[in-house]
Amino acid sequence: MPDGRNDERGPADLLITGATVLLHDAAGEIRFADDQRIVVHGDTITAIEASDGSTPAAVEVIDARGKLAMPGFINCHTHSPMVMFRGVAEDVPDDRWFNEFIWPMEVNLTEEDVEVATWLAVAEMIRSGVTTFADHYFDIDAIARVVDASGLRAVLGSTYFSTDGAAGIQQSLERALDHRGAAGGRITTALAPHATYTVSDEDLAATAAAAHEYGLLVHVHASESRTQTRHSLERLGYTPIEALRRAGLLDTQTLIAHGVGIVPEDLPALSAADRVGVGSAPKGYLKHGQDTTPIRLLAAAGVPVGLATDGAASNNTLDVWESMTYLTLVTKAVERDPTFMPARTALRHATTESAAALGLTGTIGRLAPGHQADLVLVDLRAPRLQPIHDLANTLVYSGRSDDIDTTIVAGRVLMRDKRVLTVDVGAIIDDLASRLARLTDRSHGTSIQSYDA
Template sequence: MARVLIRNVSVLVVPESGEGRVDDAQDIQIEDDRITGIAPTTEQRRDGSGEVVDGTGLLAVPGLINSHTHSPMVMMRGAAEDLGIDDWFNRRIWPMEVNLTPERVRVGARLACAEMLLGGVTTFVDHYFHAEEIAAAAIESGIRADLAPTFFSSAGPQAIEAAIDTARQLSGLHPRITASLGPHATYTVSDDDLRRTAEVARAEGFRIHLHAAETDDQTQASLDKLGVTPVEVLERTGVLDAGALIAHGCGIRESDLPILEQYADRTAIASCPKVYLKLAMGPVTPIKALRTIGVPVGIGTDGAAVHNTLDVWEAIRLTALTQKQREHDAEWMPLSETLRLATRASATAAGQSTQLGALEPGRQADIALIDLSAPHNQPLHDPRAALVYSARDSDVHTVLVAGQVVVRNRELLTMDLPELLAEARSLAHTLVDLSKGGAVQHYAP
């Protein structure tokens, strides 16, 4: 049995409800992949067996969860700027994705996994093509991942079945890899294909991860064309009944709330606020209304082709700020609620509500140790406030996933960082080349 002791560390405690706190001078005991105990530091606790990680001056938090992203899109970082959502898709992203190959996806996924681990992200929930290559990168890096192989109806029945088969293959591939079904969106996948997806999900125990009601304009377009909102599409096709992670949900209408409430035990929303600001998408995810009806909301970055980074700390901060602005209420989205979204609720969005999202005995030992000693965090009146409003990915000191140290003293241990950076630089130009013409899809919701 492998043992790790994180000694003399402060611990972030985020209860299921109420105020969070920080407990100082704690020892976290780990056996194999699980936390087995958390207790005040004593000399007697150190028995000399296993690895000891010195937590002095550090704050242990549950490993961050990126609730919705497209990890290989780091290869498009900075290549689609200052565009509205229509042109972003139609002039840049979907024409670039004509160039996707398994190798380019693998290289991008390796870079993304490195970036996330160094920033304290221990789990990411992904939605992209060539998901088997993303799985290989995740396994190599030591990160945890839920992977949804993406498909459009325009690709045809064979491509859809191939994506579903990929999810089947991934589901038993590795203890740190889980799989979801990945129809792209309600406006790019037909009702018949959504019904087929829901049938497979129910029969085989998959969740469904897709985009829906991304903007209010999308919702209005659905009403104009179909007479129903995207959420109503998800209900009538059985997607909500099967269980779904909905990316964005900024266009959720008040009339959708009673529908979502019926499925609150198996539905979650992933909110990625930087994207909504950058693409001028209009209203942000209605988190207060969703929380009122019991629908959990996780925090994500979306892909780096629009977010530019996979920095979940930035996404946490922007979630709090945009929600205060949305509700015109400075007292809404207080520190403890924001941290609960970043931990427990994001674990639910990842399908891991009982395994991740809290530092408690019995849960997976996915832990980030944060150094809040830098000038931008000092003086430290309230470490919770520092985590929400000041912390940066560069403050991450040590990271464990499933009890294994994967980042130590800000150094990635599982992959050769200079090598993977060089590989990404050498291939990036081939992915953003628009000379081939064409596109994988046309954005016209």
């Protein structure tokens, strides 16, 4: 086991000393260890060990006494540029949200708009301790440029609909292959069919074939609500999950956004799938008056459920810590069971299950040697967090992303003392403000799609 004192790799690039560290044991259960130091070489954690009073040589040292080091938050499903539409479509049902607001406004987007909005999104994510985000949107060349320059990690997919014809899936595949491994390996990619109700069964099958051929993740909206599942049963005679199975998408690495409408009949197909995960964004479900992702069913099927925010046009924030708290509370309410989803389980969803949902187990989601140095420091001296009887309970029920003061991705400090280092936030806010009137114009009377699910 290498350590910070006499590592053949030489002095550490980054050394974090005196931290309490959130660790996972061999069974994946969460525990905390006090007064640890974390040794980072390049982008990788090389050791986590008890302090011995000395400070080994390192290029950069962070004194983390009084702080918790935990894996950075992973946003398993978002449309990051949609921060531009934050707050424009509230208190409406989902069909009106799409047909009267979002899809008519998305006609207006240019690639430059997407780039500017993504800068705002990454600033928000770095500020709230998100170190990886799985994005599903248009103009991902622009999104990839921002990921590269901002230092974040991302799983990028270029959205397509069957109304785009064969060109849709083709551009999604080309972009997935172009950007795979970019930004020093911080970008991985996915094929991104929009949803089971906007992409035909034939195109879903072609997507599964391409995913197999090129070893790509598939990121798709499916079974987003109970209503959608009911409509699918009425129109087609099978559920959205069954549509994925028939297409071959349960035999590949597939990330399902939402899964709120997953029903017990879906369980055999999901139990047989060993590389399928779900991203859950509970705040938006509550706003739209819906249920939430059925965590108990999915746990029984062995399907990892990661945390997500969806776009800020529905969730209002890209704050995954907030999603963790919502997931816990709404699941207890839906299950009518205060013992279900205890805090350590919520933290497991935020860490290892989120990594598994993206197919990135062994790379992110854990602080351990060999994993990427993607972590945040939480200031445990914040008044709202004291006193601490059980740190897991403190984090899930008292904590907020505001308590994070440092964000690190691939060993690089992106936020220090709550200051985002890689984004000129003021300039981005002003630039985006100058675009808003044009972006929200709906007088053209056209739309990118119509929602009927």
